[in-house]
Amino acid sequence: MALVPYDGNYLPALSKLHNSSVEFDFAQHHVRLTQDWNTLGVAAVVWDAAVVLCMYLELxxxxxxxxxxxxLGAGTGLVGIVAALLGAKKVTITDRKPALDFLAANVKENIPPDQLAAVEVSELTWGQGLERYPEGGFDIVLGADIVYLEDTFPSLLQTMNYLCSNSTVVLLACRIRYERDTKFLNMLKQNFMVQEIHYDKERDIYIYKALKLTRKDL
Structure with missing residues (x-):
């Protein structure tokens, strides 16, 4: 998740992003997240893609x-927090180093004390230091609105390839804004079987499911 501070002269439609906090009810819990657009920019606000992905997980x-x-690119941590509240055995919530203290504070506030040991906040810059994570060691990889900077596509794909085994389920929630977004999906299909599984018409958010191709499939 890129760290991009934003000018205070924003469009009214974006005003909710400048609220100091935002609240949701997921997994029979009230979730309250701190936001900090002025300091951390896009990494510190809740985007619609995260909300839609959480709604889908709750189904x-x-x-x-x-x-x-x-x-991946957790930002405020909403998706990872909800995954933990829904019963995941272990959740690693990652972002770049500047966002970690902010992210950890949101996790601590919203995960019950008896579940905190099962949730880890960890630094992950895509394509770097991957050896610190178990190769193919995750059952589920989650990403909300992480497909938007074309320069990051190769490192994001490298990271996904490393983290996934042939049985890993990848769920990506995003808005298809530009030709580059479709380009990413085409790049993903080189190593993953990709399927659109949900579309939220009100928010214009797609959810894609990806499964790593086996040697037989390639």
């Missing part, structure tokens, strides 16, 4: 209980 279409999950 139970993907089994989380007992699973090991990781969230």
């Amino acid at each position: 139970g279409q993907v089994e989380l209980k007992g699973k090991v999950a990781i969230e």
Whole structure:
């Protein structure tokens, strides 16, 4: 997740991003997240893609209980927090170093004390230091609105390839804004089987499911 501070002269439609906090009800819990657009920019606000992905997870279409999950470019941590509240056995919530203290504070505020040991906040810059994570060691990889900077596509794909085994389920929530977004999906299809599984018409958010191709599939 890029760290991009934003000018205070913003459009009214974006005003909710400048609120100091935002609240949701997910997984029978009240979730209150701090936002900090002025300091951390896009990494510190809740985007619609994260909300839609959490709504989808709450539907139970993907089994989380007992699973090991990781969230990429977590920002405020909403998706990873909800995954933990829905019963994931272990959740690693990642972002770049400047966002970690902010992210950890949101996790601490919203995860019950008896579940905190199962949630880890960890630095992950895509394509760097991957050896610190278990190769193919995650059942579920989650990403909300992480497909937007074309320069990051190769490192994001490298990271996904490393983290996923042939049984890992990848869920990506995003808005298809530009030709480059479609380009990313085409790049992803070189190593993953990709399927659109949900579309939120009101928010114009797609959710894609990706499964790593085996040697037989390639």
